[in-house]
Amino acid sequence: MRIGIDMRHVVRNSSGGITPLLIETLTRLFATSTDDQFYFFGTIFNQDLFPKKFPNVTSFSLPMPPYWARLDNILHREGIDVLFRSFPAADTLGFPLRKQIAFVTDLQHEEFPEFFTPIVLASRRVNFARLINGCGAVGTISEHACAMIRARYKNNFDDVFIMPRQRD
Secondary structure (H helix, E strand, O other): OEEEEEOOOOOOOOOOOHHHHHHHHHHHHHHHOOOOEEEEEEOOOOOOOOOOOOOOEEEEEOOOOOHHHHHHHHHHHHOOOEEEEOOOOOOOOOOOHHHEEEEOOOOHHHHOHHHOOHHHHHHHHHHHHHHHHHOOEEEEOOHHHHHHHHHHOOOOOOOEEEOOOOOO
């Protein structure tokens, strides 16, 4: 399988606890899924997240302004089967939503709307709803988040799953 991983919005030391969780989870995935090919899509701000030690990982550093157009071209050219989205952000992708997995750690903007500016709150509400409702699956980090997502949104495939942290 050819799996794209969109990490545009993840930056070490700036994206909170999501960064170490994704690094840990994806590193284990790369190491254990050696028959699959992974395509890491990031920017100059996060190309150092994964060491270049996995032969089944190809990394792309895309420029910010035309990020989505470049990503769309590569997804098509490389024949990507599924795209993992690290954050439900606005995009201009033509890649089918049903072939995307949205990673949603929480619905803070719904529980605590006062923590967000009106513009950020409106953007999160639109983009979270669009991706969660339209994508093929939603990954989250806890039973609480899973229950909130299921209560608030109806995913096309009703596939909401927990991505637990691995403990050694």
